[in-house]
Amino acid sequence: MENRKGNLMSVRTDLKVLDATIRDGGLCNNFAFSDEFVRSLYEANIACGVDYMEFGYKASKKLFNVNEFGKWKFCDEDAIRSIVGENDSPMKIAVMADVGRCDFKTDFLPKEQSVIDMVRVACYIHQIPSALEMIEYLHELGYETTCNIMAISQATESQIESALEMLEQSHVDVIYLVDSYGSFYPENAANLARKYVEVGDRCGKKIGFHAHNNQTLAFANTIETMSYGVSFLDATANGMGRGAGNCAMELLLGFLKNPKYSLFALLTFIEKYMLPLKKEGVVWGFDIQYMITGQLNRHPREAIQFTNEGRTDYCEFYTDISDS
Amino acid sequence: MENRKGNLMSVRTDLKVLDATIRDGGLCNNFAFSDEFVRSLYEANIACGVDYMEFGYKASKKLFNVNEFGKWKFCDEDAIRSIVGENDSPMKIAVMADVGRCDFKTDFLPKEQSVIDMVRVACYIHQIPSALEMIEYLHELGYETTCNIMAISQATESQIESALEMLEQSHVDVIYLVDSYGSFYPENAANLARKYVEVGDRCGKKIGFHAHNNQTLAFANTIETMSYGVSFLDATANGMGRGAGNCAMELLLGFLKNPKYSLFALLTFIEKYMLPLKKEGVVWGFDIQYMITGQLNRHPREAIQFTNEGRTDYCEFYTDISDS
Numbered sequence A, B: 001m002e003n004r005k006g007n008l009m010s011v012r013t014d015l016k017v018l019d020a021t022i023r024d025g026g027l028c029n030n031f032a033f034s035d036e037f038v039r040s041l042y043e044a045n046i047a048c049g050v051d052y053m054e055f056g057y058k059a060s061k062k063l064f065n066v067n068e069f070g071k072w073k074f075c076d077e078d079a080i081r082s083i084v085g086e087n088d089s090p091m092k093i094a095v096m097a098d099v100g101r102c103d104f105k106t107d108f109l110p111k112e113q114s115v116i117d118m119v120r121v122a123c124y125i126h127q128i129p130s131a132l133e134m135i136e137y138l139h140e141l142g143y144e145t146t147c148n149i150m151a152i153s154q155a156t157e158s159q160i161e162s163a164l165e166m167l168e169q170s171h172v173d174v175i176y177l178v179d180s181y182g183s184f185y186p187e188n189a190a191n192l193a194r195k196y197v198e199v200g201d202r203c204g205k206k207i208g209f210h211a212h213n214n215q216t217l218a219f220a221n222t223i224e225t226m227s228y229g230v231s232f233l234d235a236t237a238n239g240m241g242r243g244a245g246n247c248a249m250e251l252l253l254g255f256l257k258n259p260k261y262s263l264f265a266l267l268t269f270i271e272k273y274m275l276p277l278k279k280e281g282v283v284w285g286f287d288i289q290y291m292i293t294g295q296l297n298r299h300p301r302e303a304i305q306f307t308n309e310g311r312t313d314y315c316e317f318y319t320d321i322s323d324s
Helices: A021-029 A035-048 A077-084 A125-142 A157-168 A184-202 A219-226 A249-253 A264-279 A290-296 A303-307 A314-324 B021-029 B035-049 B077-084 B123-139 B159-168 B184-201 B218-227 B249-255 B264-279 B288-295 B302-308 B313-324
Strands: A016-019 A052-057 A092-098 A116-121 A143-148 A174-178 A208-209 A232-235 B016-019 B052-057 B092-098 B118-123 B144-147 B176-180 B204-211 B232-234
Touching: A016 A174, A016 A249, A021 A035, A021 A052, A021 A219, A035 A052, A035 A077, A035 A264, A052 A077, A052 B218, A077 A092, A077 B077, A125 A143, A125 A157, A157 A184, A174 A184, A174 A232, A184 A208, A184 A219, A184 A232, A184 B218, A184 B232, A208 A219, A208 A314, A219 A232, A219 B184, A219 B218, A232 A249, A249 A264, A249 B288, A264 B118, A264 B313, A290 A314, A290 B249, A303 A314, A314 B264, B016 B249, B021 B035, B035 B052, B035 B077, B035 B264, B052 B159, B077 B249, B118 B123, B144 B204, B159 B184, B176 B184, B176 B232, B184 B204, B184 B218, B204 B218, B218 B232, B218 B249, B232 B249, B249 B264, B288 B302, B302 B313
Parallel strands: A016 A052, A016 A232, A052 A092, A092 A116, A116 A143, A143 A174, A174 A208, A208 A232, B016 B052, B016 B232, B052 B092, B092 B118, B118 B144, B144 B176, B176 B204, B204 B232
Antiparallel strands: none
């Protein structure tokens, strides 16, 4: 296809695969993963050739009660080190920090004192100036940074253009296209990806994609945007993530042709750790209610509530939220 | 995008949606659907604007024991009429007949005596001559016909070209691209779809697509091939179908922009009939073992057996079938 980079047989050496299981999956279980789970995932990711592993959020302890969440909502340096030591591996460590919900000026060490390699700054499009402040600060500390502009399916073309122009002038390393509501079809996702990649190519920044599976398109959208030059690809074990979940790592690793990626350790991890998590009652993944919010390009919060209430009256759900 | 027909906002009036729930879904429960189930699906499909409903197979009663299968494996005229009467609706009735597994010369009435509108002839690519014999015979009887060439992901380009040339010379109405193994990525599916559509445009035939969800790409591949001119789209309620299942009708109807299509009756049908079916233990849908056979471009039979045995040792499954 026109303007596609690489083809279905070849290796794209510019690709970076990022495992976001603990971070986005943590939204399903309040980050209550055992150390054994996180350590086994860390080891599986290394064995599979994953390039980055996101350990969770750096959330503000002033805004959030540490007793109400697992430690991966806060990602203290010691917590990460208790899993990875000095991280003597080729895999890099990432954490996410939300604009307005973290204390970035006090909670980040200078890079040379930290085992964290990359900070992903998540924001809504109207928060770009605040994101830029964080990005420049964290860049100064020595971290790789990304800007993950969420809910982009509700932004206008001109907002997106302005945001990209502002980021172009910054020190951010990666700009992420984020389909928070799982409302993109591959054609939308590809069109936006090409816009982002054009900016990225111009200013030497990489572009990433973070999918949600509301319409069972997380994997399709990921490989579609990749084919137009997106190079940072988010995925999670078993697709674990808020609501309908994310692009499943097993689908992505099975697709990629670079022999550095392997599926086996992940398959064993899924059997040993993800299936028990589901059995315990942690819920994520495609379901009709998430499809509906995706089709309507809405936040999944009502669908999550519908799920938690064990409801199956899909038709009433549809008419209710279409009304509001 | 280049050569795409229509866009994400517009209506494609050439589209026909075909519900294959009873036929492909019947492979999950030996066609043991209650009359109430089939009648409710028939009514829901009409309410939703579905264009064709496939009731099952016309299988040979000499080859298959009628006591071992539900009646929708055989689709006697009386069985269909007990549901649809004279089918006083805009929706057409389809059945499938497999090359070599039906008695087409004795089991089909002349069209004017039958409530069936369309016969879908399923074959492997080496069976095209036999398929053509059936197609011409059924066309003479007065039926619309399709040729569904299965397992096309294992055919070579030159085989596909020969098959399309042979079909071009026939009276077949619709040629179906069938991803039996769920191994296509949207880019493959689109490339093949364009080849089929080119032939169809040349000889005035329509092109259809039948997806499987082994890699969670059934819906993505369906809308991708559609965007390049495929106009007959197969889907099933809740994606019910052999192994990983098919493109979910609810995803497709929610995507299509033509106001003739509606989702509501299907949502109610799913709640009332599909969820109980799953609760009874009928199994279909995406799972790791189907992903693996899809990635390896193989028949799902080993994955179906793995599922039936309740196994979850994915890694062993992978190494076992990669060896064979």
